[in-house]
Amino acid sequence: MAQRQFFDEMSGLGGQSQTQGQGQRQAQQQGQARPPYRRIAEWLRQTPEEQLANKRREAEALYRRHGITFGAYGSADGHETTIPFDLIPRVLTQEEWRFLERGLIQRTRALNAFLNDAYHQRDICRAGKMPENQILLNEQFVGLAQGLTLPGDVHAHIAGIDLVRVSADEFYVLEDNVRTPSGVSYMLENREVMMRLFPDLFQRHSVLPVGRYTEELLNMLRAVSFNGDREPTVILLTPGQYNSAYFEHAFLADEMGIELVEGSDLFVDDCRVYMRTTRGPKRVDVIYRRVDDAYLDPLAFNPESLLGVAGLVAAVRAGQVNVVNALGNGIADDKSTYLYVPDMVRFYLGEEPILKNVPTWRCDKSDDLKYVLEHLGELVVKEIHGSGGKGMLVGPTSTKAEIEEFRGLLRDRPANYIAQPTLALSTCPTLVERGVAPRHVDLRPFVLSGKETVVMPGGLTRVALKDGSLVVNSSQGGGTKDTWVLGA
Amino acid sequence: MLSSTAKNLYWMARYIQRAENTARVLEATNRMALLSNSDREWRSVPLIYGLDADFAERHPSPTMRDMLHYLTIDEANPSSVASCFRAARNNARDERNNLTIDLWESLNGTWLELQGMMRGIGDGIDFRQFLDWTKKQAVMATGAAQSTLLRDDAYNFVMLGLQVERADNTARILDVKYHILLPKGERVGGSLDYYQWAEVLSCIGAYRTYRRVYSSKIEPWRVAELMILRHDLPRSLLFCLGQVDRNLGELAELYGARGEATRLAGKLYSKLRYARIDTIFQDGLHEYLSDFIRGNARLSEEISRQFLMG
Numbered sequence: 001m002a003q004r005q006f007f008d009e010m011s012g013l014g015g016q017s018q019t020q021g022q023g024q025r026q027a028q029q030q031g032q033a034r035p036p037y038r039r040i041a042e043w044l045r046q047t048p049e050e051q052l053a054n055k056r057r058e059a060e061a062l063y064r065r066h067g068i069t070f071g072a073y074g075s076a077d078g079h080e081t082t083i084p085f086d087l088i089p090r091v092l093t094q095e096e097w098r099f100l101e102r103g104l105i106q107r108t109r110a111l112n113a114f115l116n117d118a119y120h121q122r123d124i125c126r127a128g129k130m131p132e133n134q135i136l137l138n139e140q141f142v143g144l145a146q147g148l149t150l151p152g153d154v155h156a157h158i159a160g161i162d163l164v165r166v167s168a169d170e171f172y173v174l175e176d177n178v179r180t181p182s183g184v185s186y187m188l189e190n191r192e193v194m195m196r197l198f199p200d201l202f203q204r205h206s207v208l209p210v211g212r213y214t215e216e217l218l219n220m221l222r223a224v225s226f227n228g229d230r231e232p233t234v235i236l237l238t239p240g241q242y243n244s245a246y247f248e249h250a251f252l253a254d255e256m257g258i259e260l261v262e263g264s265d266l267f268v269d270d271c272r273v274y275m276r277t278t279r280g281p282k283r284v285d286v287i288y289r290r291v292d293d294a295y296l297d298p299l300a301f302n303p304e305s306l307l308g309v310a311g312l313v314a315a316v317r318a319g320q321v322n323v324v325n326a327l328g329n330g331i332a333d334d335k336s337t338y339l340y341v342p343d344m345v346r347f348y349l350g351e352e353p354i355l356k357n358v359p360t361w362r363c364d365k366s367d368d369l370k371y372v373l374e375h376l377g378e379l380v381v382k383e384i385h386g387s388g389g390k391g392m393l394v395g396p397t398s399t400k401a402e403i404e405e406f407r408g409l410l411r412d413r414p415a416n417y418i419a420q421p422t423l424a425l426s427t428c429p430t431l432v433e434r435g436v437a438p439r440h441v442d443l444r445p446f447v448l449s450g451k452e453t454v455v456m457p458g459g460l461t462r463v464a465l466k467d468g469s470l471v472v473n474s475s476q477g478g479g480t481k482d483t484w485v486l487g488a
Numbered sequence: 489m490l491s492s493t494a495k496n497l498y499w500m501a502r503y504i505q506r507a508e509n510t511a512r513v514l515e516a517t518n519r520m521a522l523l524s525n526s527d528r529e530w531r532s533v534p535l536i537y538g539l540d541a542d543f544a545e546r547h548p549s550p551t552m553r554d555m556l557h558y559l560t561i562d563e564a565n566p567s568s569v570a571s572c573f574r575a576a577r578n579n580a581r582d583e584r585n586n587l588t589i590d591l592w593e594s595l596n597g598t599w600l601e602l603q604g605m606m607r608g609i610g611d612g613i614d615f616r617q618f619l620d621w622t623k624k625q626a627v628m629a630t631g632a633a634q635s636t637l638l639r640d641d642a643y644n645f646v647m648l649g650l651q652v653e654r655a656d657n658t659a660r661i662l663d664v665k666y667h668i669l670l671p672k673g674e675r676v677g678g679s680l681d682y683y684q685w686a687e688v689l690s691c692i693g694a695y696r697t698y699r700r701v702y703s704s705k706i707e708p709w710r711v712a713e714l715m716i717l718r719h720d721l722p723r724s725l726l727f728c729l730g731q732v733d734r735n736l737g738e739l740a741e742l743y744g745a746r747g748e749a750t751r752l753a754g755k756l757y758s759k760l761r762y763a764r765i766d767t768i769f770q771d772g773l774h775e776y777l778s779d780f781i782r783g784n785a786r787l788s789e790e791i792s793r794q795f796l797m798g
Contacts, residue, residue, distance in 0.1 A: 064600075241581050254585035265492050276491040278641060278795045279743050 007167045007426040008438050009090065010037040014424075034168075036091040036486055039204050040429075044088070049435055052087060055197050056431060059085050062193055084479035085190060087197070090428045090441060090461040097208075097457055097485040100163065100171065100445065103354035104455050106345060108159045108447040111178055111332050113348035115155035118331055119145050129343045138337070139385065140330025142293060144300055144313050148327075151224045152451065155326040158217070159447040160184075160460075163355070165426040172358045172423065174442060176333040176341065178325060180290050183460040183480075184446050185248035188213060188255075190460075190482040206487035208457035213446065214255035217288075220450030221256075225285040226319045232285040235259045235275060237266070239291050239307045244475075249290050263291070268311030271318035287312075287323045293330065296323070335384045335418045336362065358423060364415035372419040373410060376403050379419045381410070394470060396422050425470055428481065430463055440464045442472050443483065457485035493586055494645045495796035496579040500595075501633070501649030503576035507569045508626035509657040510537075510559055511619045516690035518616065521552060523683050530555050532668040536660045537567055556615045560622075561606060569622050573602055576629075588636035591629065598625040641742055644735040645795070651735070652788050655728035656781060661691045662715050663777040666708070685711050692723040712773060713765040725780060726760040732787070733757040739795070749790035756783050 005014040012034040033041035063082045092100075117123050118135045125132040135141060160181030162174040191210055195202055218234065225232035238249035240262050253260035265275050266284065274281035289296065295305040300313035315321045331337060339360055345353040361368040361379075372379060376395055383391040393406040410417055427438035445459030461481040462472035472478040513533060520529045530552045534543040539558075542565070547554045560569045577599040584592050605618070630650065637643045665688045685706045689695040694714060701718070702710055718724040733753045740746040768776045 241578065246581075250585050259490055260585060261490060262492065265490050276797070278489045278491055278494045278645075278739075 006424050009426050009428045036093045052431055056087055059193055083474045086430050086463055086479050086481045088429050089482045089484045091484045094486055101455050104161055104445055104447050105453045106354050108453055110344040110348050111156050112154055112449055114344045115332050116153045124347055129347050130340050135331055138331045142328030145328040150326055154449050155329055157324045157449050160444045163443045164423055166424050173355050178329045178333045182245040182248055183444055185251040186480050187460045194482045208485045208487050210456045210458050213456045216448055216454055218256040220448045221286050221288055223450040224322050226322050227285050234286045235261050235284055237261055237287050237289040237291055263308045266309045268315050271315045271320050273315050273321045289323050293327055335382055358420045361419040363410055363417040369414050380422050381406055381417055381419045384416055440470050458483040489641050491796050493583055496583045497642055497645040498649040500576045500579035501646045502653040503572040504626050504629050505650050505653035507572035507622055510569055511622035513691045515619045516687045520687045528668055532664055536664045560618055573598055586642055590632040590636045594629045594632045644739050647735050651728040651731045654723050655725050656784050658692055658715055658723050659777050659781050682706055729757040729760055747794040749794045752787050752790050
């Protein structure tokens with residue numbers, strides 16, 4: 001197979017850009033960095049590698065000492081490793097960001113409109129834009145959420161939209177996350193650590209701040225209370241310290257100054273939710289839950305769950321407590337619904353989608369399946385309900401045996417899979433064992449929807465630390481970078 | 489404040505204390521073993537913690553190293569130092585947003601160091617060094633709590649855990665040691681070995697204190713008086729219960745309500761305040777201490793019922 005050409009965000013080399021001028025391309029061939037990276041490149045030239053290595057050790061110590069850990073299920077020592085943090089920031093221009101921001105807000109508004117419609121009249125099905133079974137037969141569909149009218153009609157209050165870049169001017173949405181997206185604490189902590197380690201870099205750049213996220217989050221949570229007449233009590237519900245994202249739960253609760261609770265701290269009486277305190281029961285209005293639907297209420301879902309609160313769903317239905325994100329959001333972000341998102345934008349907003357989907361084959365269609373089986377070596381195959389980079393096949397980097405295993409899986413349960421071309425994910429300079437080298441990245445910006453829809457400038461950049469790897473998930477050996485959006 | 493938060497803070501403090509207390513007892517026992525040829529002292533240690541049956545089951549013909557291993561780094565024993573540090577750190581981790589950075593980092597650091605030590609141990613652990621380290625880490629965590637925590641309800645729950653655990657420990661040491669040390673039929677104040685009583689004092693770090701307070705030879709009834717009734721010794725029963733009474737009083741004021749725990753603490757404290765050592769001996773020291781241990785355990789249950797279960 002021919003060597004793939006990847007777009008490098010610093011050098012500007014690789015990728016197929018349509019707008020790049022001849023002069024610019026020449027400048028880049030001669031080793032000049034793209035404008036947003038000029039000062040980063042200069043800084044990398046001036047800073048001895050030894051010094052960078054020292055700073056990296058300093059950063060690692062900071063993360064470990066603060067207990068900023070991430071437990072990937074199934075790691076050798078059970079849990080609690082720190083996610084590797086890369087010192088070299090990923091930089092976006094203001095112009096690039098404006099474009100992404102408009103696209104992200106548009107997409108999130110469409111997803112919210114869809115969720116509200118899907119649990120009410122399902123106009124989109126009546127209009128013939130989506131088969132009703134796509135909603136009703138989806139494993140993630142929650143019958144108990146049917147007909148539920150939520151404050152502001154918002155369902156996806158917090159959305160993490162994963163983007164990838166393939167050239168100077170082409171971004172794709174890889175997937176939407178509207179259940180309980182995680183990672184925002186790394187966006188915030190990475191910035192804190194960078195500002196502490198490299199204050200001089202921030203003097204040389206105008207970087208838009210992201211620190212207001214938690215305040216915006218709290219404002220949003222307070223705004224979506226059913227009980228508008230009283231001062232809302234907002235809490236964060238965590239599955240507990242053995243959850244891989246526990247650090248993030250504690251961090252966000254702390255930053256917002258709200259209680260971090262587990263299911264056993266709550267009880268429901270007469271469709272009202274209370275938390276147990278040393279002063280007695282206290283009424284709760286809004287629950288930012290980081291517990292999945294299936295474990296949220298043993299009376300409504302998995303009866304074995306000890307993580308949830310018995311009667312919580314009834315309380316939501318009675319309009320006594322709101323949960324964020326809403327119940328049953330999984331119908332909007334699985335990999336088969338993904339195909340319909342551009343149509344959602346057109347149907348609900350009457351606009352053309354700003355952000356593009358990656359071309360996708362649905363294996364439950366026989367023509368698509370035939371194509372996929374013939375081209376397994378070139379494609380990425382994903383489970384429709386999979387997450388965290390598990391249960392997927394990356395054709396070009398897989399062995400014959402792995403490909404044959406997936407061929408069997410696809411034949412047995414084709415409706416479980418979709419396939420996409422192997423995207424030429426852009427690369428960013430990254431500090432690796434032997435100096436600075438390009439590594440593949442993606443970007444997860446966080447979109448908040450309450451009274452209005454807002455995005456913090458930047459997001460979480462995930463980086464595949466292994467040479468050539470396209471899998472950026474932290475559970476698969478990925479790291480993170482601080483993401484800069486440059487000011488005017 | 490969440491009931492579960494109060495519960496975590498209370499137990500975090502108890503576990504830190506328990507680790508420190510265990511280290512002190514083992515240190516004193518270690519020293520004693522160097523001085524005497526008898527194995528009665530070290531064999532009695534699991535009994536202090538009510539772990540004698542479990543220990544005997546795991547080690548049918550135990551050596552002193554077995555006992556040390558069991559109470560320090562054996563994670564199968566939920567009361568070992570390692571288990572206590574792990575539990576304290578887990579309690580703290582649940583409440584990291586309710587703790588100061590100093591306290592959290594102290595406990596997390598202890599746990600990380602412990603992980604490292606456990607990996608490198610093999611058979612060649614230097615128990616003396618481990619016990620030194622344990623004491624140091626526990627004192628540092630307690631110090632971090634005392635010097636950085638906001639004096640609110642959270643602080644009171646931490647201090648309650650600390651004092652209840654200390655009182656329990658002091659009473660158990662005295663009770664077990666008194667019985668082990670005193671052979672059947674021996675009169676109190678008889679010809680018991682001076683070193684053995686010195687060891688009891690060392691268990692609560694009060695050997696020099698005894699010298700300073702009494703400037704006399706070590707006599708059993710004075711040791712008991714010091715450990716039970718001394719108002720200014722931080723590990724005496726009277727001192728601990730005085731603090732418990734004060735912490736519960738502050739909570740009652742803060743919450744505008746007094747409960748069963750508050751009443752019970754007041755009762756236990758008063759009983760100690762007006763006790764006399766000669767009457768205690770007349771009625772039987774063992775009976776008195778057993779009574780206290782039961783009362784203190786009930787107090788802990790009432791604290792749970794009133795605040796920690798919600």
